[in-house]
Amino acid sequence: MPASDLGNKFDYDYWASRQLLQTCADTNFTERMLKLFSHIIAAQEIWISRLEGKNSALLPWEPISRREFAERLKANHEKLVYMSENFNPDASITYSNTKGKSFSNSVKEILDHLVLHSQYHRAQIATEIKLQGGEVPATDYIFYKRARA
Secondary structure: OOHHHHHHHHHHHHHHHHHHHHHHHHHOOOHHHHHHHHHHHHHHHHHHHHHOOOOOOOOOOOOOOHHHHHHHHHHHHHHHHHHHHHOOOOOEEEEEOOOOOEEEEEHHHHHHHHHHHHHHHHHHHHHHHHHOOOOOOOOOHHHHHHHHO
8 A cells, every 4th residue: 555545544534533523522422432532542642652663651541631632633643644654664663562562563554553443443432422312423434535525
């Protein structure tokens, strides 16, 4: 996948997260929604740190203030697009997981993981919105592309 295509996937990822974030705000955030959004953001930041060769003090399920969601999603999006366009996708990154076990993956594998990881948890948030009687916005990739056409 060319770097520009991966950058497009991060644009989609950011768009879809913002769609759900707005819907959650309109439906009143539940604890589960807060937990899942916090996890998406924390996971992105942990992986960004790993890609930068740094250790992160964040934990994957660390609570993040709802007031920070939009700003941190935007900052993460900008960093991830930059990385997708400027980092060597074939470069190997060695990192330790939160349990201290060492792994190596390519930049591309890590960036692909982040797009898919967010999508998985957005689906959980969508389910929570439905349980609260809210209407889930269409966040499939094709809807993003149609909105941009």
